[in-house]
Amino acid sequence: MADSLFAGPDATKLSIHQTESPKDLLPPDQLKFGRSFTDHILSATWDAKEGWGTPSIEPYKALSLDPAAAVFHYAFCCFEGMKAYKDAKGNVRLFRPEKNIRRLNTSAVRIALPAFDEEAVLKLLAEYTKTESRWIPEGRGFALYLRPTLIGTEPDLSVSRPQSALLYVIASPVGNYFGSSGMKAISLEACSSPVRAWPGGVGDKKVGGNYAPTIVAQETAGSRGFQQILWLLGDPEVPEQQYITEVGTMNLFVAWINPETKAKELVTAPLDGTILPGITRDSIIDLAQERLVPKGWQVSERRVYMTELKEASKQGRLLEVFGAGTALIVNPIKSISWNGEVIDCGLKAGEEVGEITITMKDWIEDIQYGEVEHPWSVVV
Amino acid sequence: MADSLFAGPDATKLSIHQTESPKDLLPPDQLKFGRSFTDHILSATWDAKEGWGTPSIEPYKALSLDPAAAVFHYAFCCFEGMKAYKDAKGNVRLFRPEKNIRRLNTSAVRIALPAFDEEAVLKLLAEYTKTESRWIPEGRGFALYLRPTLIGTEPDLSVSRPQSALLYVIASPVGNYFGSSGMKAISLEACSSPVRAWPGGVGDKKVGGNYAPTIVAQETAGSRGFQQILWLLGDPEVPEQQYITEVGTMNLFVAWINPETKAKELVTAPLDGTILPGITRDSIIDLAQERLVPKGWQVSERRVYMTELKEASKQGRLLEVFGAGTALIVNPIKSISWNGEVIDCGLKAGEEVGEITITMKDWIEDIQYGEVEHPWSVVV
Numbered sequence: 001m002a003d004s005l006f007a008g009p010d011a012t013k014l015s016i017h018q019t020e021s022p023k024d025l026l027p028p029d030q031l032k033f034g035r036s037f038t039d040h041i042l043s044a045t046w047d048a049k050e051g052w053g054t055p056s057i058e059p060y061k062a063l064s065l066d067p068a069a070a071v072f073h074y075a076f077c078c079f080e081g082m083k084a085y086k087d088a089k090g091n092v093r094l095f096r097p098e099k100n101i102r103r104l105n106t107s108a109v110r111i112a113l114p115a116f117d118e119e120a121v122l123k124l125l126a127e128y129t130k131t132e133s134r135w136i137p138e139g140r141g142f143a144l145y146l147r148p149t150l151i152g153t154e155p156d157l158s159v160s161r162p163q164s165a166l167l168y169v170i171a172s173p174v175g176n177y178f179g180s181s182g183m184k185a186i187s188l189e190a191c192s193s194p195v196r197a198w199p200g201g202v203g204d205k206k207v208g209g210n211y212a213p214t215i216v217a218q219e220t221a222g223s224r225g226f227q228q229i230l231w232l233l234g235d236p237e238v239p240e241q242q243y244i245t246e247v248g249t250m251n252l253f254v255a256w257i258n259p260e261t262k263a264k265e266l267v268t269a270p271l272d273g274t275i276l277p278g279i280t281r282d283s284i285i286d287l288a289q290e291r292l293v294p295k296g297w298q299v300s301e302r303r304v305y306m307t308e309l310k311e312a313s314k315q316g317r318l319l320e321v322f323g324a325g326t327a328l329i330v331n332p333i334k335s336i337s338w339n340g341e342v343i344d345c346g347l348k349a350g351e352e353v354g355e356i357t358i359t360m361k362d363w364i365e366d367i368q369y370g371e372v373e374h375p376w377s378v379v380v
Numbered sequence: 381m382a383d384s385l386f387a388g389p390d391a392t393k394l395s396i397h398q399t400e401s402p403k404d405l406l407p408p409d410q411l412k413f414g415r416s417f418t419d420h421i422l423s424a425t426w427d428a429k430e431g432w433g434t435p436s437i438e439p440y441k442a443l444s445l446d447p448a449a450a451v452f453h454y455a456f457c458c459f460e461g462m463k464a465y466k467d468a469k470g471n472v473r474l475f476r477p478e479k480n481i482r483r484l485n486t487s488a489v490r491i492a493l494p495a496f497d498e499e500a501v502l503k504l505l506a507e508y509t510k511t512e513s514r515w516i517p518e519g520r521g522f523a524l525y526l527r528p529t530l531i532g533t534e535p536d537l538s539v540s541r542p543q544s545a546l547l548y549v550i551a552s553p554v555g556n557y558f559g560s561s562g563m564k565a566i567s568l569e570a571c572s573s574p575v576r577a578w579p580g581g582v583g584d585k586k587v588g589g590n591y592a593p594t595i596v597a598q599e600t601a602g603s604r605g606f607q608q609i610l611w612l613l614g615d616p617e618v619p620e621q622q623y624i625t626e627v628g629t630m631n632l633f634v635a636w637i638n639p640e641t642k643a644k645e646l647v648t649a650p651l652d653g654t655i656l657p658g659i660t661r662d663s664i665i666d667l668a669q670e671r672l673v674p675k676g677w678q679v680s681e682r683r684v685y686m687t688e689l690k691e692a693s694k695q696g697r698l699l700e701v702f703g704a705g706t707a708l709i710v711n712p713i714k715s716i717s718w719n720g721e722v723i724d725c726g727l728k729a730g731e732e733v734g735e736i737t738i739t740m741k742d743w744i745e746d747i748q749y750g751e752v753e754h755p756w757s758v759v760v
Binding site: 062065068074077111112156161170172193209211213219249 | 413414415417421440441442443444445446447448449451452453454455456457459489490491492525527529531532535536537538539540541548550552572573574575578579580581582587588589590591592593594595596598599616629
């Protein structure tokens with residue numbers, strides 16, 4: 001196929017049709033993640049003959065698709081999760097949006113959906129965010145969640161590359177997850193079967209197929225009193241081989257005393273194809289390199305085996321463990337149930353969050369809400 | 381949730397609304413798999429409060445879904461592929477339909493979609509097939525392909541069990557794939573990365589997420605002149621560890637002389653969670669047990685390593701290799717490219733199909749088209 005098929009959509013041709021019946025805003029304390037949506041949808045169609053069509057912002061509406069559309073049968077769907085923030089001056093800001101749009105393109109190509117011009121989609125996204133700016137709740141912790149989505153729409157049951165597709169963005173205002181009560185540390189159940197992702201699979205892409213298979217395991221862990229699953233890889237019969245990949249839909253970070261160097265070390269799983277290359281993950285690594293390494297910390301991307309974690313906990317070397325993702329930035333972890341034992345993750349009695357965890361949250365929020373000027377935060 | 385939520389849909393309440401503008405039938409030689417559809421759609425909605433709603437057969441129409449519907453984001457979708465046949469007396473027949481409906485339920489439960497009453501859905505499917513019977517093309521090799529599909533429809537971006545779902549069936553008349561030219565043996569490229577499925581994954585379920593990630597690899601193999609991919613498991617760096625799982629979207633059968641017993645043996649991969657439990661696969665195993673074992677054959681479900689296949693070929697012990705699935709019943713295989721070599725699969729010069737392969741096709745078609753009475757073939 002010609003490259004021109006993947007040039008576009010043309011942001012200069014954007015048509016905007018504003019709704020004539022704008023919805024009422026919900027009070028900030030009633031916002032639930034991903035349940036209520038703004039007034040408009042940004043969309044652009046693609047087909048294999050003409051490439052990308054004219055993008056539009058229209059009143060939020062249902063999608064009308066043939067029951068044979070590829071997305072319903074073969075999971076031709078990928079997405080992104082990102083947020084728009086309102087700063088103290090009323091500016092609208094995005095956080096490293098080029099990273100999300102790049103990752104969406106990477107996900108699309110992996111599952112035979114059309115590539116697109118990232119600069120153009122960034123411009124469209126900025127325009128959409130401005131159109132919906134009245135929906136961005138004010139205050140730290142509040143944001144407008146943006147959900148770029150790409151689906152295969154061709155009505156064809158043959159298992160093949162969809163000849164038509166739809167790129168769209170919807171938005172949902174989101175509240176301060178932890179509310180006024182502050183952060184709350186969670187308990188994890190480590191799980192070696194089912195597995196979330198595997199070498200040669202799609203665990204490093206944000207494709208729909210990674211998610212539906214995780215729900216039942218998550219519910220089962222929930223029924224046993226665990227808030228999230230810690231996804232492991234390695235033979236379920238051989239505990240010594242089991243290593244950490246992700247937690248729930250977040251990347252995982254471990255802060256401990258390295259047993260060899262005796263230095264403080266912040267460790268996370270490497271980008272080996274089985275974990276999502278999180279943008280919060282990347283930001284934490286960068287900030288740690290810049291601000292923790294000068295204070296004597298090591299920062300490492302490498303496999304962490306459960307036996308190592310257990311040993312560190314027993315020896316009092318485990319300082320903090322936290323999940324990292326767009327939804328919460330960081331989520332402190334209290335303990336991990338694994339192989340018949342409970343691994344204590346280093347929080348002191350009565351403590352819900354460790355120093356490194358809360359510091360990372362503050363550093364990133366300072367940037368996201370424009371309290372510190374930083375190239376990662378883009379005013380639209 | 382109460383079990384009553386998963387009782388239904390109630391087949392006795394089926395409402396039928398026939399189209400007032402029936403489409404023209406396509407000439408049998410113009411039928412393409414999964415591209416043209418019949419006049420009606422069978423559907424039933426489910427929600428977590430009321431359970432299954434009233435099923436209906438209505439004119440074929442687009443689905444209208446919120447852009448936040450779970451299926452677009454997290455691949456809450458599973459399906460079945462099955463066929464309706466017209467026998468010489470004009471009866472409409474299904475082939476082991478209870479197996480497909482059972483498997484759909486199993487797939488649904490694995491990805492947190494609602495279970496249903498299999499007897500009721502079988503009745504609805506029979507009713508739908510009768511409604512669409514004018515669309516079943518006559519003649520051996522022709523059939524009406526039925527596509528039961530179940531999707532999560534709730535507009536909610538939280539990664540959780542969808543609180544609403546839609547079960548539907550559409551149908552596409554299909555031709556004789558091989559046409560008048562007879563069968564044609566295909567060449568495979570064995571692939572150890574990317575990987576189709578993994579222990580603890582969903583490779584044994586017919587869920588959408590198994591399909592989109594296979595397209596690019598399939599296209600790449602196609603560009604090198606191979607018709608299908610042979611999906612392997614085992615370390616990509618260690619050829620000795622690589623074993624066969626599936627071929628394209630089919631199960632794989634190998635007929636060879638067993639090196640130890642010196643008997644003829646029909647071998648296929650075991651149901652270890654990484655391969656789809658094919659209904660054609662199951663039928664072939666049963667027929668082989670019944671009709672080949674008395675003639676001295678062994679029938680085995682076990683791992684076949686690529687090194688074993690290569691050795692059998694070199695020693696002249698490899699008799700036939702074929703894929704098995706609903707679309708073609710059997711698909712003869714000429715050769716397999718693996719680890720820098722081409723494994724010859726035992727067909728004689730000029731031969732496109734081996735004796736066991738064609739015999740299996742004949743046996744199964746005899747049953748499907750009602751030429752031999754058999755409990756597997758159900759007149760609706």
